[in-house]
Amino acid sequence: MSTSRVAEFDVVLTRYLDIDGAPLGPLPAFAADAADLVPLYRALIRTRTFDAKAVALQRTGRLGTFASSLGQEAVGVGAASAMAADDVLVPSFRDQAAQLWRGVTPVELLLYWGGDERGSDFAGPRGDFPISVPVASHVPHAAGVALALKLRNEARAVLCIIGDGATSKGDFYEALNIAGAWQLPLVVLVNNNQWAISVRREAQSAAQTLAQKAIAAGVPGEQVDGNDVITVHDTVANAIARARAGEGTSLIEALTYRLSDHTTADDARRYRGDAEVSLHWHGEPVARLRQYLVGQGAWSRDDEEHALADAADEMERATEAYLAMAPQPVSAMFDHLFATLPVSLRSERDEAMGGEAGHA
Numbered sequence: 127m128s129t130s131r132v133a134e135f136d137v138v139l140t141r142y143l144d145i146d147g148a149p150l151g152p153l154p155a156f157a158a159d160a161a162d163l164v165p166l167y168r169a170l171i172r173t174r175t176f177d178a179k180a181v182a183l184q185r186t187g188r189l190g191t192f193a194s195s196l197g198q199e200a201v202g203v204g205a206a207s208a209m210a211a212d213d214v215l216v217p218s219f220r221d222q223a224a225q226l227w228r229g230v231t232p233v234e235l236l237l238y239w240g241g242d243e244r245g246s247d248f249a250g251p252r253g254d255f256p257i258s259v260p261v262a263s264h265v266p267h268a269a270g271v272a273l274a275l276k277l278r279n280e281a282r283a284v285l286c287i288i289g290d291g292a293t294s295k296g297d298f299y300e301a302l303n304i305a306g307a308w309q310l311p312l313v314v315l316v317n318n319n320q321w322a323i324s325v326r327r328e329a330q331s332a333a334q335t336l337a338q339k340a341i342a343a344g345v346p347g348e349q350v351d352g353n354d355v356i357t358v359h360d361t362v363a364n365a366i367a368r369a370r371a372g373e374g375t376s377l378i379e380a381l382t383y384r385l386s387d388h389t390t391a392d393d394a395r396r397y398r399g400d401a402e403v404s405l406h407w408h409g410e411p412v413a414r415l416r417q418y419l420v421g422q423g424a425w426s427r428d429d430e431e432h433a434l435a436d437a438a439d440e441m442e443r444a445t446e447a448y449l450a451m452a453p454q455p456v457s458a459m460f461d462h463l464f465a466t467l468p469v470s471l472r473s474e475r476d477e478a479m480g481g482e483a484g485h486a
Contacts, residue, residue, distance in 0.1 A: 137337045139381075140361060141351035145409030147417030154360040160422035166355050167419060168433055169203045170412045173223040175437035176232055177386075179445060180239060184390045188449065192239050193220045197353075197385030200411035201317045202287070203227055204358025208366055209285055214275075215254040216268040216286040218261075220317065224287060228254055232444035233451075242454060243462075261322075262288060262295035265314065269301040272310035272375075283311045283369035285362070291322025293336050299343075302377065306343035311369035313362060314377045317352065319384035324397040340377035352380030353411040385410065455479070 142153055157163055177196055183189035195202065202223025206215065215221075215228055222235055229250025238245030238257060246256035255271075258264035268286035275282045292298050293316055305312045316336050320327045333339060340347025346365075350357045358380055365376035383406040387394045394403075419425035460467060460475040467475065 135338070135341050137335050137347060137349060139349040139351070140357050141354045142356045142360070143351075143354045143414055143418055145353070145414060147414045147421065149418070153356060156359070156363075157356045160419055160424035163356070163415065163419060164424060166203055166207060166359070167412075167415050167425070168437075169207070169223070169227055170199045170355065170415060171433050172437045172440070173199045173203065173226055174412060175434070175441050176222060176226065176235070176444075179232075179441040180236065181386075181390060183236070183445065184239075189236065189239050190241050191389050191391045193389045194386035195220050195223055197406065197410050198317060198319055198382045199223045200355035200358055200415075201315070201352045201380045201382055204355040205285060205287065205315050205362045208359045208363035210282070210366070210370075211251075212253070212282050213366065214268075214271050214282065214284045215251065216264050216271065216284060217255065217257055218264065218287050218289060218292070218317075219257050219259045220289065221257070221287045224285075225251075225254070225257075230254070232441055233447045236444060236448040237451070240448065242451075243458070244454065262292035262297040264288075265292065265298050265301040268312055268314070269305045269310055272305060272312040272369075273308065275311055276308070281370045283313060283366045285313045285315060285366065287315045287317060289322060290316060290318040290320070290327050290336060291325065291330060292316070293339055294322070294330050299339075302340070302343040302345065302375070305375040306340075306345040309372070309374035311372070312375045313365040313369055314375070315362065316377065316379045317382065318379050319382050321384050321388065321394075321398075323388045323392065324394075335379060337377060337379040343375070343377075345375040345377055347377040347379070349379045349381060352382030353409055353414055355411055355415055382411075 142150060144150055173195060177194045180189060180192045181194055184192045202221050206224035206227035215224055217224060230248050234245045234248060248254060265286055265288060268284050272284040302314060318327060318336055322330055335349055337347040337349045350361045352358060361378055365378060368376060385403060385406060416425060456478045457475055460471060
């Protein structure tokens, strides 16, 4: 018998700032001037402020179930800030940081989470996809968009963001496999917040990393510190550049931690202790970048107070606009489903509209 090694792989983990915001070496060119990172920091604050307002609205019965991104803001901000305007974002249900950066408004997001599909009719990024709540079902959609871009010979890329639990689904494997085989301009970003609702990352997969799931698809896979917005931006920017240049798909695993409940319908204390969560507050993305900016003289206490006030004012105005918006008629749930509504649904629509008229 004869054996020989026919393939060898490794997975690298990249970070530029340590958990206290100190640089671990030279920063990438876009971050050479700390002042250029201020917009990213403001975006982190803006996202966290939006989340707090959305949770408050849900707790007072004025919003539906909501998924907070507390502690994970750097994944969305870092990734979206690396995209070009004509790239396509295919988000999951915890990607408001990326959506806000891309131009989706807080009012639109509140409408969506309030059960109003007008919230998916973005005034800004018209080519971006709406939020996907089903886990991993949007990865094949993203591959399909990437295929369309390739067939059109358009130098554009697709960014699809998923959670760690999504990497256990067949949709993910199938989409990544075909994206690798066809060298599609797709970047799949795994927001590994260590929990798929109540299931720990370690219970989901025996793989040492989620990034190594790229190996079977024949695409590059790597890990990044998902709490370091500089690293996320730089790594996603490089992957998007590869995609735009016709060099194919990439898989990036961003390591972070979900500091909130899975959604407002969840009570995470039932499956994890407060001590574990408290441990992960050290090194969270907002404080980490703030410490770096302060250390570089690019941010002050006054800057912080003004940024917090600006974000709070914006979200208060958005809330007022959302609450003042007249609800859609019951018939709206049947609109835009089919070019011609099937007979079976016409009777349901008529019945619903009759019920609405009876309660008018």
